[in-house]
Amino acid sequence: MNTLHLLDRPDLGSAAWWQDVAAAGTPLRRARTDGDVELAFLWRGTDCAAVCIDVYSHTPHPVAQRTHLQRVGTTDVWLWRTGLPADWRGSYFLLPLAPGQQAPAERAAVRRWWIDLMDRQASADPFNRLPPHGTGWGVPLSPLLLAEAPVHEAWRAVPDAQGLTVQRWHSDRLDTARDIWRLRTGPEDAVPALVLLLDGQYWARQMPIAGALRRLTAQGVLPPAVYVLVDAVSPARRGQELPCNEAFWLAVCAELLPQVYPHAIDPRRTVVAGQSYGGLAALYAALRWPDCFGCALSQSGSFWWPDPDRTEGEGWLAQQVRAGLGSAARMRALLEVGCYETEMTGVNRAMASALADAGHAVAYREVRGGHDWICWRDGLLDGLARLLNDTTIQQG
Structure with a gap:
């Protein structure tokens, strides 16, 4: 498909041109001879001083370096071009800046400036024809799925939350209240497996997972289960509770x-799953409380913690495994990380090696993708099916 030719039209920026852009969908694209795809991202406006774009795991982190669209002459067209592999899958957002909203000079203040603007002004791409989603906190995102991108069959239907119930969990141990979502799949007379999903607010609201889980259960891909989706409450509380926090997990278990879950817990049929900080938390929980969690699914786990500058070698949790953490029981774990997460692959490999050396049944894989919910949603479904159906995990 070649829609990039629209940029060559003499009426670029006219109402008719924008109508054709909307019909074609953005980003505009054209296959290149090297197998990649040339892309053009667009924004329409005349009252903004600048327009930034953040393509997850492709553009530099905005706190370090912003990526800007360029205005085309005196038109209302803003444009940024790049190339990506034909199997790219990921997310992006656009952020128009008003006059006077330039970044502060002090580097320490840039992060706060960017987060504030992102929360207030970030936009999904209005000309992207795929349904938008959002971060765990609701920042709008547009999906970018190129022609050869893998998409799990269960996500091809419109996501829905049918069957998902919500309740408030008032924790005395944590002195806080939060939403908890619960989904029961399969026949009522079957004793269900138990799956705990961290960052539950995302899987309940932004990318409703209930429909995909129901369909896979009906097809026999997943066994009957109770899925418990735990709200992370806020970025600050998430950053406190998920990185190896004993108090949080004591509250979850007790x-x-x-x-x-009104049944006796069978660790062999209990999975805890999470992404990023949640991936770190999932492994920590299974290692510390093997009587509750016998299986862990970690996606893009933050195993650099607590040192954000660590990109290789063993972080704190891997060191604890080497020192004997989790030796009381053999867990089953699946770790995956995106090949474009260049600062995450090293610590994830080290974590997998520490688990394998300690005798745990662990599988490690690097997938085509980045640090992105669009990638995690596929691996989550595949990983749950593997952990809930296999009694062992083979390296690979």
Whole structure:
């Protein structure tokens, strides 16, 4: 498909041109001879001083270096071009800046400036024809799925939340309240497996997973299960509770699980799953509380913690495994990380090696993707099916 030719038209920026852009959908694209795809991202406006774009795992982190669209002459067209592999899948957003909203000079203040603007002004691409989604906190995102991008069959239907119920969990241990979503799949007379999904607000609201889980259960890909989606509450609380926080997991095991799972827990059929900080938390929980969680699914786990500058070698959790953490029981774990997460692959490999050396059943894989919910949604479904159906995990 070649829609990039629209940029060659003499009426670029006219109402008719924008109508054709909307019909074609953005980003505009054209296959290149090297197998990649040339892309053109667009924004329409005359009252903005600048327009930034953040393509996850492709553009530099905006705190370090912003990526700007360029205005085409005196038209209302803003344009940024790049090339990506034909199997690219990921997310992006656009952020128009008003006059006077330039970045502060002090580097320490740039992060706060960017987050504030992102929360207030970030926009999904209005000309992208795929349904938008959002971050775990609702910042709008547009999906970018090129022609050869893998998409799990269960996500091809419109996501829905049918069957998902919500309740408030008031934790005495944590002195806080949060939403908890619960989904029961399969026949009522079957004893269900138990799956705990961290960052539950995303899987309940931004990318509703209930429909995909129901369909895969009906097809026999997943066994009957109770899925418990745990709200992370806020970025600050998430950053406090998910990185190897004993108090959080004591509250989950002692307070939450008895409320949502009225059966005896079988660790062999209990999975805890998470992404980024949640991937770190999932492994920590399974290592510390093997009587509750016998299986862990970690996607893009933040195993650099607590040192954000670590990109290779063993972080704190891997060191704890080497020192004997989790030796009381053999867990089953699946770790995956995106090949474009260049600062994450090293610490994830080290974590997988530490687990394998300690005798745990672990699988490690690097997938075509980045640090992105669009990638994680496919791996989450595949990983749950593998952990819930296999009694062992083979390296590979």
